[in-house]
Amino acid sequence: MTLPKGLFSPSLPIILPVAILVAIGLLSIWTAAPVLIPVDGGMHDAARAVLKSFFGKQCVAALIGAVAAFAISRMRPNRIRAVGYSLYASCLAILLVLFVLGRVRNGARSWFVLGPFSIQPSEFMKLAFVLTLARFLMWRKEPDRFSRLIAPALLAFVPFTIILLQPDLGTALVFPAMFLGMMWVAGVRKRHLALGFLAVAIATPLAYQFAFKEYQKQRFQAFLNPEAMSMGAGFQLLQSQKAIGSGGFAGRGWGESEQEGPEAFVPERHNDFIFSVIGEEWGFLGATAVLLMYLTLLTAMLLGAFRSREAFGRLVLVGMASGFGTQIFVNVGMTIGVAPITGITLPFLSYGGSSLLASLLSGGVAWNVTTQRMLTLAGKDFMEGAGEVRDLGTDQWKRSA
DSSP states (O other), rough: OOOOSSTTTTTHHHHHHHHHHHHHHHHHHHHSSSSOOTOOOOOHHHHHHHHHHHHHHHHHHHHHHHHEEEETSSSSSHHHHTTHHHHHHHHHHHHHHHHHHOOTTTTTEEEEEEEEEOHHHHHHHHHHHHHHHHHHHHTTTTOOSSGHHHHHHHHHHHHHHHHHHHHHHHHHTTHHHHHHHHHHHTTOOOHHHHHHHHHHHHHHHHHHHHTSHHHHHHHHHHHGGGGGGTTTTTTTHHHHHHHHHHTTTSSSEEEEEESTTTTOOOOOOOOTTHHHHHHHHHHHHHHHHHHHHHHHHHHHHHHHHHHOOOOHHHHHHHHHHHHHHHHHHHHHHHHTSSSSSOOOOOOTTTSHHHHHHHHHHHHHHEEEEEOOOOOSSTTTTTTTTSSEEEOTTOOEEEEOO
């Protein structure tokens, strides 16, 4: 196992943006959902109030996620690959249990409540899906025939359908994006991708008519004409646009966002609409800086995939980049009015322990596959005749005969 060395470690463009984004997220949550500290209480009461607040819970999730991400980055890649199938099966089983024991929030049965904490299993399902599909595809030939697409499509379709039935449209949308990105890297033919996009285009109006809940339809209608629904489904979008617009070029300043009054309040500002807080407090400069951090992270993942000579690592990095990219586009888009409101978190920034923990675990896996090197006998880019084969069970290199 080789540890990253030097200032220009290949993991730096992944670690640095993630650390900055998490810090910005914590600062934004602190102001978006202020901690109510008792005036006449002591230090003990103040600490308890902080720990029970959104900010305190997010700090706990960030600490656990950072430790877990570092631990994952030190693991051998073949061990990460080995847990894919079992993790996928476990997450599927837990998603099914949600229909019986899950807690309904914002119209979706997506949560387990354990005392003061809530867990959203669908967030971890995204990571499990990427690891599973990457492991499945790395051992197979290029999916140049349509029949070879059936099995990987089922791996995506099952969790997508379960999450859609919760219903959690925002999280469900991430799975087709990850699937298409990974299949493209795996070598799927363009006409098969075109058929996939055509199927989505046909299914969308049918899903809207027969599968969407009434509040989901109203959100889509509000996206098309928010002013006509300014006191209903369009209220959140209009308030978000006002908040971002009021930030101007440099913003109002940290902690100076409006938080009271019907003309200033943005619902769910600490969660799905955290970007509106950033735009209001830090203005165009702050919002651009956040987007640049995301661009740096996604670019590092895609460059790592491009440089990788190992199929599993390449597929994992592209799958994660596709998932993060979709979340970023949809979340930022819905706060400024270029995408419908779907209830999707902004990675590393939005409040939500499950979202932050799953994102940091994904970051740990990306850190691992960009710094650990292991050739396998799979993938079209395997260096045949290079004269070196790595024993998968050890860290030793052997000369081939």
